[in-house]
Amino acid sequence: TLTVQSNGSTISTKSVTISLVTPVGPGTKTIPPSNALIIPVVAHLQGARGPFQSDVRLTNTSNASVQYQVTYTPIRTDGTKTSKTTAVTADAGQTVALNDVVKDFFGIGATDAPGDAGAGALEIRPLNSGSTLNYAASRTFTFNDKGTFGQFIAAIPFNQFATKASAIPIPGIPMPTGNPVLSMQQIANSSKFNTNLGIVEGSGAAASGMIRILDDRGTLVRAVPYSLQPGELQQNNIASYDVGNLDDGRIEVTVESPTGAVSAYASVLDKITNDPLAVTPVQVSQISASRYVLPGMAALGGANNFHSDIRIYNGGSGQAVVNATFYPQNNGTPKTFGPFSIEPGGVRAFDDAVVSMFNADGQGGSIVLTTNGNTSMVSTGRTYTIDPQGGTFGQFIPGVSPSEGIGTGDRPVQILQLEQSDNFRSNLGLAELSGSPARVRVTAYVPDSKLGVSTELDLGANEFRQLGRVLSSFNLGSNIYNARISVEVTSGTGRVAAYGSVIDNFSTDPTFVPAK
Known part of the structure; x- marks a missing residue:
């Protein structure tokens, strides 16, 4: 309350609202430098079971202070017209906490009025440094009296976006041949889970392509065209694409326009617990390895009751013959499974894999998948616990090849x-x-x-x-x-x-x- 006094007497009062946010100005979306990072989605929203917010961390591990331009583009808008920017400085070795970034740094939701909420994409652009020693992470979560339920959203380096652009290629990345394809697996639209698909443009130019939803046999369920404005984020529940019941599916996002750069994510939500997990995309054409490792796989009883479901997608043109070995933690005796084959475009599913493949109940460790020659496989896991109502709380774990370590x-x-x-x-x-x-x-x-x-x-x-x-x-x-x-x-x-x-x-x- 603002009070005006004269000679010690109050002559007027006025209630005012002060937003304690950082200085923000209008911005525009342009092609970022190769060391920029883009978080596809951040939010400050009221969900069905509680509020959602995004906490971001920004780390500078270089030996000099770096100033960053942080740009927020609201969902379903043209980033060249609607973006907002602010500046953040990180000293050498410093990690800066941007808690509830949409509200506290861009003022969206600051009034707590109905409808004052939003989601969008976040670009983090170093202004005074060409260093690649910049790191960011985001956790988007909801909370209630039982704690928090959230998902990690990766900050994607701009040079990892998929593009066909020839006029303004992504620095340091050779131009692809054909249409780049982003793949995401272990998604579902069923009585237990639903999936939101997000696609985001990162270069400040329009992009278009196709969304292809497939079942675990590689059969096309639905193909839907998409079109993105410069810098735009779109998110849709895949049920809106009329995919029917899909217990175990995969999504492909192609980039077919001569302009634009695209990334994507899938957010898979447990319908009982409301727990989300984010599935990260891969460009299968860039994968070539004979060895893939899934860490953090488990079959543990007791209060935690952790289990792991894995999916293995063969993105190559020929049949893949796979051998699997489970290496228990604490140097336990390895156990083997296989060989087994995966047809081109097919996905092999192993639920509760540590038990169903290796009969290793009560153990945790890593699963190593090997092939005789180089293949284009994508291995992923979901490690989760089951609550008394049959719902799950889990995390998505992508497999890694030796070259990625x-x-x-x-x-x-x-x-x-x-x-x-x-x-x-x-x-x-x-x-x-x-x-x-x-x-x-x-x-x-x-x-x-x-x-x-x-x-x-x-x-x-x-x-x-x-x-x-x-x-x-x-x-x-x-x-x-x-x-x-x-x-x-x-x-x-x-x-x-x-x-x-x-x-x-x-x-x-x-x-x-x-x-x-």
Whole structure:
């Protein structure tokens, strides 16, 4: 309330609303530099079972301060006309927390009035640096008296968007031949799950193509054209495409226009628990490997009752013959399954895979898939717990090939948005990918600290190791927020992948945070 006084007497009062947000101005969408990051969707919305918000983390691991232009483009709008921008500075080694970014940084939802809400795409563009040592992560979640239920939304480097553009090619990426295709699997439209598909344009030019929805046999269920304005995000429930019942499906998004650059995501929602998980896209034409590793697979009873369902898609033109090996945590005895075949365009599904494939009930570890020669396969897993009502809380875990891991001399990978508190705990997963040993340095960083705390450990060939409540092991205090972990291979010939799993202590909902 604003009060006006004269000679000690009140002569007028007025109620005013002050929005405590950062300075924001109108912006426009232009082609980003190759080191820009784009988060396909952030939100501040009222959902059916509670409010949704997006918390973003931005990390600068370079040795100099970087100023970032952060641009928000509302959903279903032309980014050259409707975008809003603000500036954020991150000092060397700093992680900046952008909590409830849509509300607190762009003012959407600040009045709490009905209809004051929104969602859109977020671009993070370094202004004074060509460094690629920029990392971002986002968690979009809803919350109620039982805790939080959320999903990790990856910040996608602009140079990983799919494009046919020849007039303004993406820097550093050779022009593709044919129409680029983004693939997402382990999606459903059924009595248990529904799926929202998001597609986003990243270059500031219009784009168009096709959305193809297929079943697990590779049979086309529905093909729908799409058209995106510059910088536009669209999100639709796949039920609106009249796909019928689809227990186990896959989505392809093609880019067929000579302009524009596109990425996508699928958000799969459990209808009982309202728990979402985000499925990340891959360009299958860029995959060529004979070895694929799925870390964090489990069949554990008790209070947690973790299970893992996996899907393996053959994106090649010939039949793939696959052998699978389960490597239990703590150097347990490996178990094998196969060989089995996957036809071109087909998906093999293994529910509760640790039990159904390896009869390894009560164990957790990694599953290694091998083929005789290079193939274009996509392996994914969903590790989840089941609640008393039959609903699930889970996390989507993409498979990785040795070339996607790090080895001796490679740049450390970063895992953001970790926490150890009364509300959350964080686990760290490490997997050796190539069948050779490696020594690994793990370093934890907390806000306002220029130095990290490190430990080193040895990973054997094919070893999977999960470090529970990893931040507590560094003796950084009882409540640690906005932490970051870096993972580096210091010696050995092995290659390593890493991830974080942040678990809500009240809802038990896990969020998978891949290393970048």
